[in-house]
Amino acid sequence: MFRIPTILDADELLDKAFGRAKKITTGTPKTRAVGKLMAVKKTLDTTLDKYVRAFPSFDSLHPFYRELIDITIGMDKLKKSLGAVDWARKKVNTISNKAIKKAKRAEDAIQVLKETYGRISSVLYQINDHLVFLENARRTLRKTPSIDMETPTVILAGYPNVGKSSLLKLLSSAEPVIASYPFTTKGLVLGHVEIDERYEKRKIQFIEAPGLLDRPHEKRNDIERQGITALRYLPDLVVFIVDASLHCGYTLESQLNLLEEIRDEFDVEVIAVENKADITGGATDFLKVSCTTGHGVAQLKREIMEKLELL
Ligand SMILES: Nc1nc2c(ncn2[C@@H]2O[C@H](COP(=O)(O)OP(=O)(O)OP(=O)(O)O)[C@@H](O)[C@H]2O)c(=O)[nH]1
Ligand SMILES: [Mg+2]
Structure with missing residues (x-):
């Protein structure tokens, strides 16, 4: 009943973001580094934001579904995992914004890029358990029957x-x-x-x-x-x-x-x-x-x- 996109785990998300960045091959080392950082930031911001928005807004759900989801998934855990994903999105944005500024000024922009990849990876690994939990929750929600409250x-x-x-x-x-x-x-x-x-x-x-x-x-x-x-x-x-x-x-x-x-x-x-x-x-x-x-x-x-x- 609930249509939610597949939730990638930390490794898959990093592959996706760094893969996009890898396609940026032209320009000076500095403009390349800045371009890559912007690509990583954008990919992760968009993807993580999509995850958080895709889950239903629980307070507006019919009480039957709220109770059912609480049994099959666990409402508190679900809210906590969505909170963690949103936290990671913001954290990645802050790290990327600082790194973009720094790369513009730095002698060695490629070094800034490498360090930033490391920091972003560690943020995503921190929420990996939540990502895995949300992917399982998505599968459970997909199987939840779509009941019409008006039909006998x-x-x-x-x-x-x-x-x-x-x-x-x-x-x-x-x-x-x-x-x-x-x-x-x-x-x-x-x-x-x-x-x-x-x-x-x-x-x-x-x-x-x-x-x-x-x-x-x-x-x-x-x-x-x-x-x-x-x-x-x-x-x-x-x-x-x-x-x-x-x-x-x-x-x-x-x-x-x-x-x-x-x-x-x-x-x-x-x-x-x-x-x-x-x-x-x-x-x-x-x-x-x-x-x-x-x-x-x-x-x-x-x-x-x-x-x-x-x-
Ligand atoms: N002889 C006979 N066997 C039946 C009849 N109805 C169901 N069965 C058998 O009883 C067993 C259980 O049937 P199900 O329909 O799976 O029962 P259920 O109540 O849905 O079972 P759960 O989902 O496990 O709670 C199966 O082996 C059926 O073939 C019947 O009218 N006569
Ligand atoms: Mg049965």
């Missing part, structure tokens, strides 16, 4: 491994990874459905929340926390999936406790379904579905549409 939103929630991704695939355009181990889904997965009404096309967003365990919030891992954040800010409806076959590896009791907690904690309508009805069925009085045979899925779709008042 259904969250698929439940214990790990119960079939949330399988159901998301049947209900929407999403192509999630499905596997027989828990916590396959490690972030929020978004899918869409378009419904043709007589006069207009309506959209529904489906979001798979990563698997949740029935345990206190402080004990939850960062994968679960993303699901809680989504539940807090986004759903018009929750489809809670239970695996009564217990192939998921968790007891029915824990799954039902989680369902009760979600009902208590979030002020949202919940449809509970029992998945994997091809293996068992009858353990609960919820709507029975099977992602393997497709049994019950059409009825679930109808119930979702009714609850969202789209039928």
Whole structure:
């Protein structure tokens, strides 16, 4: 969702800046040295400034994204790294400006150039960890789903491994990874459905929340926390999936406790379904579905549409 350019590390930035300077080959040693210093300054000033501006302005973000980014990246670290990059940009500018003046007066302008390259390199190496952190943050932000706050939103929630991704695939355009181990889904997965009404096309967003365990919030891992954040800010409806076959590896009791907690904690309508009805069925009085045979899925779709008042 957030488009940010690749963040180069210190070595790559220095290669880029010194590479530009290397192309300046004409003039006296003095004018060459001054030209090179100006090229290095300009390249680093522009590039570092672009990095700082490319990250979203966090205070104006929707609270859902603020909370999500805090979990997946860490807001304080992110702000600190952006601050460090801005500090380096200013420092490089000051060093370059002084060096340009000095080179103009100096006997040996090339010597000034060499010393300045050394000082600029050391500033960039000082912030290398921040640059690496920002490049990782960029990759995480790129994967962050782009959620439309105006579109009706259904969250698929439940214990790990119960079939949330399988159901998301049947209900929407999403192509999630499905596997027989828990916590396959490690972030929020978004899918869409378009419904043709007589006069207009309506959209529904489906979001798979990563698997949740029935345990206190402080004990939850960062994968679960993303699901809680989504539940807090986004759903018009929750489809809670239970695996009564217990192939998921968790007891029915824990799954039902989680369902009760979600009902208590979030002020949202919940449809509970029992998945994997091809293996068992009858353990609960919820709507029975099977992602393997497709049994019950059409009825679930109808119930979702009714609850969202789209039928
Ligand atoms: N027999 C049967 N197996 C199913 C059904 N639905 C899902 N499975 C299997 O259950 C396993 C978990 O399915 P997923 O859809 O990945 O479950 P998930 O809830 O998204 O899992 P996590 O993302 O790890 O929390 C996979 O091996 C699926 O093939 C079903 O209706 N019947
Ligand atoms: Mg999944």
